[in-house]
Amino acid sequence: GAVVSQHPSRVICKSGTSVKIECRSLDFQATTMFWYRQFPKQSLMLMATSNEGSKATYEQGVEKDKFLINHASLTLSTLTVTSAHPEDSSFYICSASRDRDLVDEKLFFGSGTQLSVL
Amino acid sequence: GQQLNQSPQSMFIQEGEDVSMNCTSSSIFNTWLWYKQDPGEGPVLLIALYKAGELTSNGRLTAQFGITRKDSFLNISASIPSDVGIYFCAGSKAAGNKLTFGGGTRVLVKP
Numbered sequence: 429g430a431v432v433s434q435h436p437s438r439v440i441c442k443s444g445t446s447v448k449i450e451c452r453s454l455d456f457q458a459t460t461m462f463w464y465r466q467f468p469k470q471s472l473m474l475m476a477t478s479n480e481g482s483k484a485t486y487e488q489g490v491e492k493d494k495f496l497i498n499h500a501s502l503t504l505s506t507l508t509v510t511s512a513h514p515e516d517s518s519f520y521i522c523s524a525s526r527d528r529d530l531v532d533e534k535l536f537f538g539s540g541t542q543l544s545v546l
Numbered sequence: 547g548q549q550l551n552q553s554p555q556s557m558f559i560q561e562g563e564d565v566s567m568n569c570t571s572s573s574i575f576n577t578w579l580w581y582k583q584d585p586g587e588g589p590v591l592l593i594a595l596y597k598a599g600e601l602t603s604n605g606r607l608t609a610q611f612g613i614t615r616k617d618s619f620l621n622i623s624a625s626i627p628s629d630v631g632i633y634f635c636a637g638s639k640a641a642g643n644k645l646t647f648g649g650g651t652r653v654l655v656k657p
Contacts, residue, residue: 434588462644471549471634471647472589521588523645535645537581537588 431455432524434538441512442546449507449541451522457502458524462535463495466519478505512545519543552635552648558656559625567633567651568619575637578611578618579645583632592633593620622653630655 431454441447451461459480464472476497477485484497494516496508505524509516519542523535550569559565569578577596581589593604595611595618602609608621618637622629635648 432588437586469652471649473647474644477644519586523588535579536591540586540588542586 432458432522432536432538434522434541436541437539438542438544440544440546443513444511447509447512447543449509449520449522449543451505451507451524451538453503453524453536456524458505459502460525461499461505462523462525463497463505463507464521464523466521466540468519472521475507509543512543514545517543517545550635550637550646550648552651554651555649556652556654558654559629560656561626563625565622565625565629565653566619567635568617569635569637569648570617571637571646572616573639574615575639575646576615577638578609579636579638580607580609580618580620581634581636583634583650585631589634625653627655629653 433452433454435450439447461478463475465475466472474487475490478497478499480499480502486492494510496510499505519540521540522538525535550571552569579594580592582592583589592607593602593609595602595609598611598615599613600611606623611618618635630653633651636645638645
């Protein structure tokens, strides 16, 4: 089956630094990738939709200058948390869809990145 | 954002028991998906449902897409210890492929 690789799995950083998280589709070309945020014991909340070769679409309330998304190739999307602060500490998960027409609505998820900002 | 109403929020299981959980929505979804998430991991797809009324099995798991397209349930038969985890339903509307997630059902083992 399709595999989505996310890296790093865990990162601890000082307040004010920027953190980059990578999401790769390993055996398919992902025209669309999604970034989610999950707080402890809560559900996944969509942050943004990343389309290869175009600007990401952010959900309401998500700061695009805070969470920079780049989807420069069909197999890689990156999320950069800029000037991270303790309130940005969370579990970040990416997912990928192989179908540009979005008929195949089965999404494959990465293993997540636990960000802890001190 | 909109969430699906998933219940129960948590449940305790004893090995061998059947487990049932469901999701409901006030609006129609064209696809229902069920995921399992283990601690510190991303969700793993269990079952995908594409047609109203569809009943699909995956091993000991069975899920159904409600006829009204506003609900879905997941059953786990003869539960085993590795069934412990958080189960999420998710729905997708016709376009955009954005998933709306339920709040999750946390399955725990009876002490």
